[in-house]
Amino acid sequence: MHIRISLLVLGLLVSLVSLSQEPIKPEPEIKSQSMLWKISGNGLTKPSYLFGTWHLLCRNEIIFKNKVKLAISQTEQLMMQNFITYLSDEDYFERIESNEEIQQGLPIYKIDDRKKRKKLLKLINEHLDLKVDLVKRTKYDVKRMTPFEVYFASLHSFIEGCDRLGSFDSLLYNHYAKQSAPIGSLNERKSFLISLQNANFINVDSLTFYLENIESQKAMAMEMKRHYYVDEDLPNLIKQYEIFISNEFTNPELVNKYLLSQDVSTWVDAMQMWIGLKPTFISVNATYLLGDKGVIQTLRSRGFTVEPIY
Template sequence: MKRTSLLAVAVILCVSGMAQSKKTANKTPKATSLLWEISGNGLTKSSYVLGTMHALCKKDFELKPKVAKALDAATRLYLEVDFTDPEEMDAMGKMMQSAKTISEQLNPQQTEAMRSALKLYNLTLEQADHYTIAGLYSLFALKAIDCPQEEIKMMELELIDRAVKDKKTVGGLEKIREQSNYLEQIYSWDDCIDLLKKGSRYKAASGAMVAAYKNEDLPALDHALKNPDFMSEKAEALLLTRRNNNWAGQMPGIMQKECTVFAVGAGHLWGTAGLLALLRRQGYQVKPVLDQGR
C-alpha cells in the first residue's frame, strides 16, 4: 500500500468531512461517543458506525477497546474508500497528479499568487506544477496536522490491518474518482490559492478539533469544525450532505447481510443531515456505545 498517497487522501477526507451546517448542528440530542450501534428495522444482528479522524499525530491516536470489540463482532469493515483495492490505489495516484500543468491553466496574476502561496509550503511552482486541485488541497490539509509525517497514524490503516488479519471482508462506500470529482466541482484555482494561504490558520484551529475528537464529543467537534473560512455552502452540500445521503442509501443492504462496522469521518455523523439522523429516519435504532465506567 502506497503510504504517501494514502496519507494525502486521508487528510483530504479528514478536512472534507469536518463541518456541518450552523442551521442544523444542535438539533440532535447531545452524545459523547464516536461509536454507534445500529439495530432494529429487520436487522438480525447489530452493525456499527464509527466516526474517525482519518489522520492524527501518534500522541493523539487511540483505538479504544469498545471499537476493537465491535470489530471483533463484525464480519465486514466498510470505509469511505476500499484502500485494499489495487484499482483504487492506482486511482489515488492519478487523483494527485495531472498531465496538464498548473502553469498552463493559470493567468499571469494567478501564477504569481500561486507562487507566493506555495512558498508557505517550501515549494516552487515548478515542483508542484503537475499537482491536481486535489493534490494542492492535500498540501493545505497536511499543514493542519501538528507533527512530522512519519509520526502521523491513519485510522484506516489500523482498521484494515485488523480486518485483513482476521480475514474479514473490506469494502468501500464510494470510489476515489467520486471524491476527486467533488473537489473539482467545488474548488477553482483561485479557491485553491486562497486555501493554501489559510493553511497556518487551519493548523491553529486544529487543536480544538483534536481535543473534541479525543473526548468523543460530537457537538463540540461539530462546533470546532464548522468554520466558514474552510467550508463553503457548496462544499458542505457536496462533500457532506450528498455523500451522507448516498451512504445512508447503501448501508441498509450491507447491514442486512452481515454485521458490519462502517468507519467514516466523524464530521459525517452529527446534525439533521448526518448519518445518525438519516439512519433513524429509515427506522433504525441508533444508540451510542459508551466506554466502560462512563
C-alpha cells in the same frame, strides 16, 4: 346528590385545566457526544456498529479506544466510506495518472498573477512538507502541481510535529483482511475526489490564506483533536471543521453541498443490506454522522435504533 356530582365535575374540570396549562415537555434528545454508535432493531438479530473516523490526525495518533476495540471484536465484516482515500501511501504520480480525467485545477506555474504565484511558492517552501515520491521523477517541480494537489499532499503539515497523516481505515482494512472477512466500500474514490473538487475550497487564494495563517490552522487542528478524542463532541468537531476549511475565498454553499452535506441515502442503502446479513463495523467520516440528513438520522428513519456508546 346533585351537589356532589357538580363538585365532582368541577374537580375534573380544574384538573384538566391545570394539566392543559403544564408546558409540553419535549422528548429528551440522545446526546451526540460519542464517536461510536450501536445499530439495532428493525429485525436485526445482532447489532452492528457505526464509527466516526477523523482524518486530521498524525499516524501516531490513530488510537482505537477500548469500546471501539470491543465493537470490532463483535463484528464479522467491515464497511468503509472509501476503499482508498487521499490518506493512502501509494505513489503520488501514479495516483494522479489514474485520476487524470478529473479536473485538478490550474497548475501553479500557469497562474497569471506573478506576485500571487511567487508568494504562494514561497509560502509552500516555508510551511509545507510535500509527501511525494521523487525517486522516479528527477526533474519534479512543485510549480507543476495545482493548489488542490499541494494541499492534499501536505495536509499533515497543519498538525504540529507530524510527518505523515494516519488512517483509521488502513488499520481496519488490515485487521479484517487478516481474518478473510468481507470488506466493502460505500462510494468510489473517484466520486470522493470529484466532490472535493466541486467544493472548490482549495484555490490559489484560499491556499495562500491557509498558509499565511498556518499557526491558527494548527491551533484549530489541535482543538478538533480534543473534540474527537477527549470530548467525543461531534457537534463542536463539525463546527470547528467548517471554520477550519472556510475563509473569504471559499464559497459556503459549495462547501456545504459537496463537502459537508453528502447525500448518504445510497450509503445507508448499502449499510442496510450488509447489517442484515452479518454484524458489521461501519467506518464513516465523523462529518457525515449528524444532521437531519446524516447517517444516524437516515438509519433511524429506516426503522433502526441508533444509540451512542459512551
